[in-house]
Amino acid sequence: MTKQxxxxxxxxxxxxxxxxSTKGRLRYGDITAIACEFGLTTKAVTRVWKKGIRSMGDRVAAVVKAGWSRRGRKKSLQSQTRPRTTEDLIEEVEYAFHETSADTLTKTFLTLQSVMLEIMKYGGSNTYKIPHIHKDKLRNAGKLPITLPCDVQVYWSARAAIMGHFLAPNNQDASDLDVFLY
Incomplete structure (x- = not known):
């Protein structure tokens, strides 16, 4: 006889x-342990878990908020909604556009520039580490740059590597690429 x-x-x-659960997922063995704790079969616990997840709509488990501190948490930079139609997607993009500050975009593009500089320094490899340029401190001091300087030697070595790739035997003309490198 099974337990009702x-x-x-x-x-x-x-x-x-x-x-x-963590981010809507259970670790291996959690269902079995909880089934033993409640005196149920793993099948019954799995059924309750799947039904609960399905009832959440977009397969993300709700967070139990009681007693949890808000300190130390960073604001999520990603939308937590799942647009299902084109209109929903357009609304989400417009909302994100209005919520994103110019300061966030400036810092993002500075990070992008530092990534590009490191990629050029390491010859296209992804084994680089992004240097911390203390963007918040520079912004507070009013010295946040719009662009980051690039060493001339780094630029010319990266350019030579790119041109060498496009001037390979199969690619005789790199004049189109040359426009982008000046």
């Missing part, structure tokens, strides 16, 4: 599953 799952038991089970 009441609404209260299902709610307690769901809350326990949520407490064990």
């Amino acid at each position: 799952i009441t609404d209260d038991l299902a709610q307690a089970l769901w809350e326990t599953l949520l407490l064990h």
Whole structure:
């Protein structure tokens, strides 16, 4: 005979599953441990978990907020919604556009420039580390640059590497590429 799952038991089970979950996923063995704790089969616990996830709509488990501190958390930079139509997507893009500050964009493009500089220094490799340029300190001092300087030697070596790639035997003319490098 199997144990009947009441609404209260299902709610307690769901809350326990949520407490064990991280970003909507359970670790290996959590379902078995929780099934033993509640005296249920793993199949019954799995059924409650899947039903709860399905009821969330977009397959992201709700966060149990009771008693959790908000200190030390960073604001998410990604939208947590899932647009299903073109109109929803357009609304999300417009919302993100209005919510993004010029300061955020400036810092993002400075990071992009530092990534490009490091890629050029390392000959196209991705084994670089992005140097910390203390953007917030520079901004507060009013000295945040718009562009980052590039060493002449780094530029010419990167240009030579790119031109060498495009002047390979199969590519006789690199004049189109040359326009972008000046």
